[in-house]
Amino acid sequence: MTATTKRPPASIVFIFGGSGDLNYRKLTPALYNLSLDGYLPEQFAVVGIGRSKYSDSSYRDRLLEGIKAFSRQKDDLDTNWDVFSKSVAYLNMDGEDADAYKKIADWVNDKEKEWKTQANVIFYLAVAPQLVPDIATNLGKLPLCGDTSRVRIVVEKPFGHDLESARSLNNLLGGLFAEKQIYRIDHYLGKETVQNILALRFANALFEPLWNRNYIDHIQITAAETVGLEGRGGYYETSGALRDMVQNHLLQILCLIAMEAPVSFDADEIRNKKVDVLSAIRHFTHEAVRDNAVRGQYDAGVVKGKKVVAYRDEEGVKHESATETFAAVKFFVDNWRWSGVPFYVRTGKFLQQKKTQITIEFKSAPHFAFPQESADTWRPNRLIISIQPDMDIRLRFQAKRPGQSMMLNPVEMVFNYMDAFDGQQPEAYETLLLDVMQGDATLFMRADQVDQAWQVVTPILDVWQKRQPVDFPNYQPGSWGPEDAEALIAQDGHHWVNVKV
Ligand SMILES: NC(=O)C1=CN([C@@H]2O[C@H](COP(=O)(O)OP(=O)(O)OC[C@H]3O[C@@H](n4cnc5c(N)ncnc54)[C@H](OP(=O)(O)O)[C@@H]3O)[C@@H](O)[C@H]2O)C=CC1
């Protein structure tokens, strides 16, 4: 979310995990697209790091396959790749071998001599979380990393497995780097439609008077996926939906919806306002967890015409697994603005539709003056913010149905991203990588945000760990999740919004 489109200064990006899936599918395609769009500095290099044996040339060939499959821009690919790939190199080293780090320092020295200038140096840790402490410690010993103005470290999710491990990782990183050097990724914050929540709320005076407990009945945040584990069973089995999606992405969206207006777009100003929300979210007692949180696990079935096996039969998953592939929670933000307004949040694998969506449901008009017959078609006012795959904002209100009687019909005013703005949207990782090069941490998680978010989910994790689910598997692939999730919201007289209007 750089405030300027100026190119960043000379930059070298080291990717630990250069031979891995994230780099193949997301990071290199993002850098390639930034290059095509003219955002990369002329003096730019990206160096993949890993134990796999590649030469620069064979590494480039491998990445080209990823570009062909995953880049959002594919025109003139061979020519454009020829130009971009000149910036790509590979360093064969083991991140756990402390002696090998001299190679990195030498690489930077040589490049800076060639460029005749100092560069920003970014270390992107796209490796399994258990490797992060060793790599960060080894990096921290490089004299280069003491230069807080130009050296940054990017840490992928998951950031900790629980509150304790997140705190110990924060302490470790905090002892090695200044907070302003640490970029904790939450890729949802890089999505255009997620960033647009700030524009919608704070660049328009229209919504603010209504954006509170006086006018809003409740809020729903859904991140439904039609995919399953996608080969990440080993990781997912130790994680589950609450850790994988709620602790990070969905609580961050909740923060953007619930935060107070920032005074400026300074990174710490935005993050302070978000931390205020996180610290106001009610921590459930163990008793309250039962009433406010629902978990699910998918059975064997069919999604979008394709057969899928039950979660417990997936590779890397235990036979009697208690890991949830669906979670729904009713959160409360206990502050002046939101007191008493429920925030229903849900996410799950193998659901009926891919849909990330926020629904703001407004309170009913105080008095229904229309003929009683028209009450049948009456629906509450809603503002629906679609994050993906639809990218739109829809405001639902009542209109008079044409005819000789005063009958009502709900209608919508729609803003659609693709119609309103020409051209393609940058992918989240493009925005985030550019921000790191620019030194803008607004869209990254600060240590206290991560800590507060873990505090919010910890009571739920504790209860779920202690009480084994007796009814798993409890939802059909291709459905909207377990019946209890509907009951969670229905007990308050509401329904999940699954379809348009
Ligand atoms: N893939 C995805 O879609 C997403 C991934 N993430 C996160 O990104 C991180 C990486 O995930 P992903 O790319 O899928 O994982 P992969 O298993 O595909 O890649 C792991 C990478 O780590 C490298 N590696 C392992 N051990 C060492 C070592 N001792 N020294 C140097 N490099 C090492 C491997 O290289 P080599 O074997 O050559 O040493 C490989 O490049 C994880 O934290 C994951 O949670 C987050 C969101 C999405």
Ligand SMILES: O=C1O[C@H](COP(=O)(O)O)[C@@H](O)[C@H](O)[C@H]1O
């Ligand atoms: O972080 C993660 O996000 C993806 C969903 O991301 P999206 O951008 O496709 O919505 C999820 O599938 C994955 O399990 C999780 O680790």
